[in-house]
Amino acid sequence: MELYKVETLLEKYFEGETTLNDEQELQDYFASPEVAPHLQQYASLFNHFAVAKVQQFKQEIPAFEISTVENRNKKRNLVWVSIAASVVVLMGIGTYMYYDSEPVTENKDLGTYDDPELAFKATQKALSLLSNNVNVGIESVQYIEEYQIAKNKVFRKEKNKSGGI
Incomplete structure (x- = not known):
């Protein structure tokens, strides 16, 4: 590939204006042994992209369990326990507020002097x-x-x- 064309494609690449075919040409150029010395710094970038394409994710994702009747019952029980706990907390707060509050007395003393x-x-x-x-x-x-x-x-x-x- 001509050096002028490679430099033009690099400029377009860094501006984000290349097509997939242009990027493939750049990868092919940097994979070859005839890379110009002043462009050698970009070789690792394009070689990394080539290696990344080949890599595959090999870890298996575990399948989801099918919800059984037992699991559904546990979920229902958890919901009811949560509701009961909320009611107990609200009753505790209400009781505290009822017994802790002092009766409001009307104070007509507004700091005035006779x-x-x-x-x-x-x-x-x-x-x-x-x-x-x-x-x-x-x-x-x-x-x-x-x-x-x-x-x-x-x-x-x-x-x-x-x-x-």
């Missing part, structure tokens, strides 16, 4: 707690800002040393 002084003190206490937590968060942000400033100073110095801005 005395304005008590309401004012409770509001101040809540806002103070909120303020303390916000201040902790702000302190963390200030540390991050200090880190950013220090980082910018370091990197500006390095840029100036290396000829940057």
Whole structure:
């Protein structure tokens, strides 16, 4: 086979545009002893395909058993046991929920105050707690800002040393 034709078929093969006849020609070429040195790398690929065609699966697949009356009865029993187990589990969950639940009492205390002084003190206490937590968060942000400033100073110095801005 001409070298030009083999190279063209290889290009078509790797593009996925070859026919079965083209692929057979490539396999025949690479099976021959006259393979061009620069195409030798593809010989193992096409020789592998030739070997794979010849290989056969020799392990036997066991035949399925014909379902007997005994097997059917076992399956039915298994189904009934599964249903019974499900019912027992559901009854257990229901019993637990029934005896464990506390009676719901209507609580009309919505956190309201009749005395304005008590309401004012409770509001101040809540806002103070909120303020303390916000201040902790702000302190963390200030540390991050200090880190950013220090980082910018370091990197500006390095840029100036290396000829940057």
